[in-house]
Amino acid sequence: MAMLELRTGLALMAVLLGASSGRAAMAQPAAGPGAEAVSASRPGEERGDTELDAYRALARPPGTAGRVVSTVAMGKGIRFNNPYRLQTQLGETAESLSLTAGYIDLGVALALGPADGVQHGGALRFSFAVDGVPQESLTPSYFVAYRGLSRMLGYGRLGAAILIQPDANVGGELALGLGYSLLAGVALSGEIVGNLFYGAATYDAAYTVYPVVSAQIGLMIDRELLP
Secondary structure (H helix, E strand, O other), X not given: OHXXXXXXXXXXXHHHHHHHHHHXXXXXXXXXXXXXXXXXXXXXXXXXXXXXXXXXHHHOOOOOEEEEXXXXXXXXXXXXXXXXXXXXXXXXXXXXXXXXXXXXXXXXXXXXXXXXXEEEEEEEXXXXXXXXXXXXXXXXXXXXXXXXXXXXXXXXXXXXXXXXXXXXXXXXXXXXXXXXXXXOOEEEEEEEEEEEEEEOOOOOOOOEEEEEEEEEEEEEEEEEEOO
């Protein structure tokens, strides 16, 4: 009787072990061609995500770029009022044209905005005469520049021209310029500058006005600061 009970218990344990093994085998995915296809598709999905991220980075707005412009130029101007009969007078009356002294202009400007669009900023110019009476001026101004996909950089300035010597004075200045790139960052520049100053009284007028138009040409260093 004891032997029969032992055999019955062993048989029951074998049945239970076999059932648990079957359930474990059913829980595991079958290894076959389908499983290999699933595992093989994962690297492609990763590549697709990488390409999508790269596209999103390229499609993102470029952000704000900077531009630093340094200039050195030589110029000469024409004055439209000459009540003191300067030596360079071009006409016979006080309203005649006269030539200003030649001068050298040094400048630097900083602008921010789209790299291929309109950029706004500020500029500072320092000018001094190279002949005749010593003259110096300092001009802080608003600065705007535009450069598309070409070699040309167009820019403008609007500010106050501060005469340092021979007599202190303050006038207005408006300038339009153009730069043509010769090398990377190096350009040939040309600029037309208009100034307006008020001077001392004369026998004919209580307040004298001196409009001056100058032309200057020089070199420009144009450095872009990309985001």
